Amino acid sequence: MCTHSVAGALPIGVLITSDERENTLKQGFAMLRQCLPEKGFNGRGRETGPQLILTDNCKEERAALQFVWPSAKLLLCTFHMLQQTWRWIMDRSHRISDCDKPYIFMLFKKALYSNNETSFAAKYHDLLQDDTVGKYENAVAYFKSLYEERGDFALCFRSEIFTRGNQTNNFVEAQFLVLKDTILNRIKEYNVVALLEKITMDMEQHYKEKLLSVSDGSYDCNLRSRFSGKASSKNDRLGFRVPTEEEQRRLTSSIKEFPNDVFEVDSLSETGQRYTVDMVLGCCSCDQGKDGSPCKHQYVLWASNISNNVNFIPVSSPLLRQKLAYIALGKSLPLQHYTTLRNKVSSAEPQPNNTEYLLPVREEPQPMETTVAERFEDEASVTHSGSGTQLVQEPLQPWTMHTM
Structure with a gap:
């Protein structure tokens, strides 16, 4: 389970299960919910859950998520929706002619990418009334069943929802590659204990380094072009x-x-x-x-360095860089540490008292980290926003979660 950020996907939970049955997933998500702080999900609360959840079309997973967080809006990944439709069309048991398969798929794809609801209704009507589609009663029945879920997969129904441009769960797919290639090195672990150690230690260190590379301005990680x-x-x-x-x-x-x-x-x-x-x-x-x-x-x-937001790399925003450091380590240095020589702190940004920000550390720091923290301990003033410690996004912003 991941959420997005300018540093890429950030994990918010990992479930290790013996199967993918609905009851198993319900229990897993319920256990994860209890592990979260009371003001989790950017202040919405762990019981309320995220505002948006983007998944593939796994009925067991979606039912479990809706059971644990009933107020969350569940959306379908457009890529998996198109992939599912193409697989249905290509299935030989459905007896769709090879020459008709691309045409039928293109009609559905045009409807999915419609700009508004009126256009979607017209294109979907054309799909159901098309002579080529009408030759296959099973295809007409299939697309009629998909129409009942149009609010979950059609882009026109989510134009006013804060998806941050994430119409697919590619973030999660990419993190599976990180887990398999970088963390596990394409090697199967000996037992569950070893797998748990890799996930809780090695993978956590990977994301720490990723966040700190943005926070410190080194930008060693691979960043999506839209964020830079x-x-x-x-x-x-x-x-x-x-x-x-x-x-x-x-x-x-x-x-x-x-x-x-x-x-x-x-x-x-x-x-x-x-x-x-x-x-x-x-x-x-x-x-x-x-x-x-x-x-x-x-x-x-x-x-132009007029203002900053969460959609771009915080090159000249010390406050946002400081938040990324806190997410990575549970603490951060005073704001001056994240201010570049060429840029001053934007007066439009909310500033902590005395522009210092040294937060409590839950775990025992390393010797070098302790030395750095002690240098600023006397002059630091602890500040804490009312939205708690969930600094994944700015206050008042919808919270989005991606799952498989």
């Missing part, structure tokens, strides 16, 4: 084209600032069109950023 704003076109896995230097200067000169890190930014393509950007929530009123995804308007504010 490096792309020249929409096809570079960023979702938007990075504005040129001339376009950035033009947009920066016309930015209007409002309280609470809210801005208005001009559109590059439409004259007279302005978009509202909330850098605290990390969202924009444009089509690209309304679900919390990074967009060019957020990028301009970040690249």
Whole structure:
């Protein structure tokens, strides 16, 4: 089970089970819930659970998650949904002609990627009424059954939900590669005890180093391009084209600032069109950023060092870098340690008292860490936000979890 961040996927729980039956998963998720702090899930509470859970179409897993966290919204991974449909079409027992298979699949895919609900309804109606699909009664029945779950897999029904641009659970798939290649080295463990040691010690160290590389500014880990704003076109896995230097200067000169890190930014393509950007929530009123995804308007504010949010690497945000260090270690150095020589702390960011932030440590630190902490112990003032220690996202932001 993972959540997303600018440093990549971060694990929030691991279940080691003997099978994947619904009762087994219910017990596992219930045990995990009891391990979480009372103000878990960014202050929502461990009983309330996350706002969004993105899974594949495993009925046992989805039923168990809905039982443990009934208020959570369960979404289906679009990739697994398309893969499931393609496998059904390719199944020889369903007797779909080879020449009709790509055409039927393309009709369903177009409906899934519809921009709005009206378009989805029209395209799905065309799918069910199509002459090619109508030749196969089993295909019509199958797509009618999928229509009942349209709110879970069609993108148009989640356009206003803060998915942060995560329509698939690729984060989880990537972490399985980390577990198999980096942690287990493609070697089967001797017993469950050895497997537990690898997961609780070696894998934890891997994610600590990953977070600290971003926190310290070394950036040794592999980062997705959309978090660093490096792309020249929409096809570079960023979702938007990075504005040129001339376009950035033009947009920066016309930015209007409002309280609470809210801005208005001009559109590059439409004259007279302005978009509202909330850098605290990390969202924009444009089509690209309304679900919390990074967009060019957020990028301009970040690249110009006007404001920061969780959608981009905190290059000039000491407070966000400090939070990542706390997530990794359970403690952090004073804010001055994370401030670069060229950048000052943004006055728009909420600052701890005396701009110092040394939090209690639950475990015994290493000798070198103890020495560093003691240097700042006398001058540090402990500060703690009202949302608890769940610093995965900024306050007031929806909490999203990805599972297999």
